[in-house]
Amino acid sequence: MEKLMIAGGRPLRGTVQISGAKNSAIALLPAAILAESEVTLDNLPQLSDVAVYTHILEELGAKVNWSNNQIRIDPSEIKSIPMPNGPVKKLRASYYMMGALLGRFGEAVIGLPGGCNFEPRPIDQHIKGFEALGATVTNEHGAIHLHAKRLRGARIYLDVSSVGATINIMLAAARAEGATVIENAAKEPEIIDVATLLNAMGASIKGAGTETIRIEGVKEMHGCRHSIIPDRIQAGTYMIAAAATRGDVLIDNVIPKHLEALTAKLIEMGVQVEELDESIRVIGADSYGHVDVKALVYPGFPTDLQSPMTSLLTQCTGVSVLSDFVYSNRFKHVPELVRMGAKIRVEGRSAVIEGGPLNAAKVSASDLRAGAALVIAGLTVSEGVTEVTGVEYIDRGYDHLVTNLRALGADVWRQTE
């Protein structure tokens, strides 16, 4: 078993380069299935989720050539091989195989997804979308079976503006007959990134990034080259870590606009934040005022930064309230932070956090962002060594985390028992 060991108490200082976005990459990889020729993705993050996805594509018959931050996918030999089990169970975004295979072949069998299960994460809106396009969808022993003689465009109103459902419907509809309109679509930057790739592959998608997306189905799609957008959640995690350790960090290769909700909150609590063209500098202060935070869909404060933010709020004076309006029970990090001395209680969909010092402890990450929260908490503790297990979750979403933190002056290392 691997652990992260953190001897904290050192302010982070220096520059960190942010990799491409996980939540884009793991949608762009299956999107390549819709092309008839090679797709090249640049700025690919080096993450376990990406490794699992490339393995899935290879199992389907794609020729994959991954070298550092670039991947070339030749999907010309891909077949819709049933995948009720195996690697699809290892990550959440395997649900995109449903839309991509359905869109290209009119059929797919994909096991229900795995990934971070901090609470039940239904996919009813994805299925509603596939059915509206003309597919029959059944759940047989935990695997979703999809079949359509032909897919026809439809008007689909999403009950919740789901990132996954919006992207999955775009994938299925890109090569359908006629026009599809997604209403109440999610507006996250990763959706624009997927639409940009699909359009470069020959699709006709308008309105990505707004609540109405219109897709005119095309007969064929082809290869192209695309550079993945920077990972706003990794960037936000380093911003929070810089503030929590009272450091001074330049977070480079970011789109500052994607981080406005976090930037505004940091400034409100007394952190100095400077936005540059493609980077953000975060300069910590000796003390911070308490703030209330509401995690919402984009452009609101991201739920994926809610857990890391909890750790920062333990460093504020007074009581902060952090509520999650996307995932009401995403609080598995709280008991672990309490183990480290945090004064936090969960009330409904909110965590009530009373500021105060933390101490080193042995804690366990139950999901990716809970892991990030525990690492940040450990970085604030000046005596003793915090041990974080569940490193496999952290590796799903943080490219070279230990190397990056060490380069910023943190005393962090991996230890295998």
Ligand SMILES: CC(=O)N[C@H]1[C@@H](OP(=O)(O)OP(=O)(O)OC[C@H]2O[C@@H](n3ccc(=O)[nH]c3=O)[C@H](O)[C@@H]2O)O[C@H](CO)[C@@H](O)[C@@H]1O
């Ligand atoms: C791979 C990926 O991109 N993961 C992100 C994606 O997850 P994911 O796409 O799974 O999250 P969604 O945007 O779909 O979920 C948003 C909300 O809608 C609900 N819902 C969703 C789909 C559905 O069919 N029915 C339904 O009720 C969910 O329970 C949740 O309360 O967006 C989340 C919200 O920003 C992020 O936390 C995840 O990091």
Ligand SMILES: C=C(OP(=O)(O)O)C(=O)O
């Ligand atoms: C919840 C997350 O990812 P996934 O949806 O892939 O589990 C995340 O990135 O915080």
